[in-house]
Amino acid sequence: MVQKPTGPGGLPLPRTDNSVTWAITDENKPVKDGGSPEPGPLRVFNYADYIDPATLKKFQKEFSTKVEVATYNSADEAIAKLSSGAVDFDLIMGLSGSNIVDLIAHRLLAPLNHSYLPNLEKNVWAELADPFYDRGSHYTVPYVVWMDGIGWRNDKVKEDIAGMDVPWDIFWQAQAYRGKVGILDDRRDALSMPMQRDAMHKGVRPDLNTEDEDVVNKAQADLSELSGICNPKVAITDYQTLPEGKTVLHHSWSGDVLAAAFYYLPEGTPPDVLSFWGPDENGVVQNDFFCIGKGTKRPVLAHSFINFMLDEKNAYDNFVNFNGYVPPQKGIDADVLLKQDLIPKTLESAVVRPDQFASNQELLQLSVTGQRFWDDAWSKFKAG
Amino acid sequence: MSGSRWTWRLVALPGVAWLSVFFLVAFYTVLAVAFGNQDTLSQPVPHWNPLDWNVGYVSEMLDNFWHGGPFWTVSLRTIQFVALAVLLSLLIGYPVAYFTAMHAGRWKGAILLALILPLWINYLMRMLAWINLLAPDGVGSDVLHSVGIEDLFLSIGLLDEPGGWLNGQPVTVILALLYGYIPFFILPLFVAIDRIDRRQIDAARDLGASPASAFFRVTLPLSWAGILAGAVLIALPMFGDYYTADLVSASTQTNMIGNQIDEFMRQGSEKVTGAALTLLLSTFLLALMFYYLRTTRRAGTAAEV
Known part of the structure; x- marks a missing residue:
């Protein structure tokens, strides 16, 4: 039998034919059911310019809290900062299947309690509600998709x-x-x-x-x-x-x-x-995640934020008023946008469909050796 | 006497301590990372003890250079870009510094202020402004077209097509570097020329030298230290520059060594390779720096004689 390459820290590399369920351990359990949102501020770590300020304001008003957003410019920068332990966030947004093993290997995430996330099952594409890279959505919830x-x-x-x-x-x-x-x-x-x-x-x-x-x-x-x-x-x-x-x-x-x-x-x-x-x-095809930071002191508030963003109206507003990246929501597709004259026919195929997720491929985390091949090739290309 | 000497040493102490800590500690960290290793999570593991140093990454890098690999290509390109930008700075900057020091009279202060004024605006903002100026419909593009520079550059192959200044052209990157750094070349050169004792020039003329001969045999040699200081002052940051090429070109054909380091350190998972490359660049710059110090010391000794 051929030995499958493993990821950072010897963890398995999720693939469509090798789905992975990340363990929930005793020392890192999800928050208990039935809690109330803690007082803020909610500290969010996100890509620069990747969430609508008006949507954030609406959340702050609805939950009478404050949101503080710190930004990063590349996934590597985010992982390096998070794993250094120098920063600590309640909510981490924008990382993807290319980083999932890093997030788990560095123990950066708290597991999710789905009782706080009713909108996940209600609104999100079935294809991404129980994804192969995180069976049971133990640590991640999809934010937006693109191709x-x-x-x-x-x-x-x-x-x-x-x-x-x-x-x-x-x-x-x-x-x-x-x-x-x-x-x-x-x-x-x-x-x-x-x-x-x-x-x-x-x-x-x-x-x-x-x-x-x-x-x-x-x-x-x-x-x-x-x-x-x-x-x-x-x-x-x-x-x-x-x-x-x-x-x-x-x-x-x-x-x-x-x-x-x-x-x-x-x-x-x-x-x-x-x-x-x-x-x-x-x-x-790719999708970015919402995750909860391991060190969070506001786990219920962080869950509330994710659930708020998975609400169809909020997801739609964030998409068309600011972000441009499609949320994987059952109720949002190209037809909706065409009808409202938001996009021309020439851009119809830029709105990713659920069936494309099965027939296209996500760029997933590689083994350290595999990553090196890609890094070296890229450096050669960039040298011109 | 000795009391005053100690006072000055004490005054210098905070500055020396600051530089030692923030230069030496930072530099040693780069050394420890470059001669270190990486863990199974691709994070660098510095080897602080020189006895434990792992030469693998640095020797791999040297091997790449030696066999004409991508690092050699990009280094050679960087040297060419910087050398041309420094040469152009000299050709444009020397007359400006000379005029300001020798002939500006009461306008001297105003000219110096005008030279410093652009520095009030952030470097990135100035480069971003050039993107709009050099766009096909930009004012800068129009001016270059109407004064014939565009045609000249097109005819000698420095430009691909009319208005194509931002189409990944090496010449645009060199000109942007020149624009960004030239004030730092002119200022030390102005100081050097301004300090020349005019009686030496008068003496040369009295002894029968033509104005040109007096310039080449007196003024130019006496301003050599200023030229070197200006060249070093702009060449060092140019060698590490990556955002200029990124902003005005973004083509792989104009990437400089700073772009490669940025790629490894900020974007990629090969920080140890990035540290090794940083180390090699620093060694090269250190050699340039020593040449500068030796030359200026010699010039100083000669002047004393």
Whole structure:
């Protein structure tokens, strides 16, 4: 039998064919049922600009409390700060399956008590209410979902990208858009893009969590080819540069393209100049979590916050008024947004559907050795 | 006499202690991480005792350099960018410093103030402003077009297409570095030129030197220490700079060594590799620094003679 690679601290690496139930131990038990929310402030640790201030205000008013948000700029930064023990939060938002083993291995999380989270079962997609990376949702609850795809300005790029046999090929044919092309500045997302392209050409299902050094190096070589073809920017500012026309073709997170249509279009630029394509299968889907910090002194208040954010109205407001990333709610889909004229038809596929979660892949935490292959390949690509 | 010497030593003590603690301790930490290891959670484990040092990461890095790997590519690019930016600073900055020191008269204070004024605005804000100025429809782009610089750069291949200043062009990064750091070059150079004893120049002229000859044989050698000080002052931070290239380009073709360190330390899980790279950069800068100190000491000795 082949030994499966293990994650940090020797813990199992969750995969769709290897679901994991994280243990709840005696020394780290969930808060008891029936408690009242403790007095604040509720200390939240979140990605910068990743929650609507108006939604926060509403929570503060409803629970007569204060919320203090501290922010981080990358998941690694968040894990490093949390595991150093220097910071202590009631609620941690924005981390994903790429970090789940780190969160568990460093013992950073308190287990959840579902009696405080009725909205989880009521509103959240069944696909994510009991996910393979955290069976029973012992430690995590999904916040928002997104997928990797191609965002482009259809008034500047004339190719029918969505109609191409392998839409990813557009980046390797983008000589005409040289200097106005962008690739996501994230090693896992960026390197998995040529892997998807390669698999689409061969008609096979890629393993986007591969630990095969040759596959990772091939992806890097393919990605590096782009420098000669279109000299891409490596950036995560597509939500600004696409609507402003500073880039016209971008490897994008679906949520950024929606945010671009919601808030970043210059006056006089209609939203239907933005298009998005994302694969129905074998591509990248991701979801970010709500988690409760292990050291919390306000566990009931923290649960109340999660339940509040899982309320359909609050999730919707946070999505369309600020965040742009879709909450995995049963009642929110592309039709709802199209009917309310919030997005043009050209961005319909940027609203991730539940069925895409089964047929696409999440980028999950790798073993230390596997991570090294991806890091080295990325460093090679970034060196130019 | 000895009493006064002790007073000055005491006065210097807090500053020396501050630098020792915040330079030496921080530097030793980088050493201990670079010669350390990482745990199963990919977190760095510093080896504080030099007897326990693990040379693996540093030697892997040296191997990468030696065999022309990505770190070599990016270091070579960084050296080119910094050397060109320093050279341009000299070509543009020397006349400004010379004019201010020698001919500005009562405008001297105003010119110095004008040089310092941009520094009141945060470096990042100044770079962000350039993004709008250099956009295809930006004012800066228009000006460069109308004065013919755009055409010149297009014809010699420094620019890909009209208005394409932000399309990941090395020349934009070099010019942005030049803009960001040039005041720090001009100020020490101004001081050096301002301190030159004009009678030495007069003597050269009296002995038959032409103005050009007096400049090259008297003024320039006497301002050499200022040129070096300015060059060192701007080259050191330029070598570690990463946000300039990030903001005005973001292409892999313009990434500098600072971008690689940022990648390892802030974004990635290979902090030990990042520390090893930091160490190699510091060693290189230390060598530059020693060259500067040796040259200025020699110049000082020569002046005394």
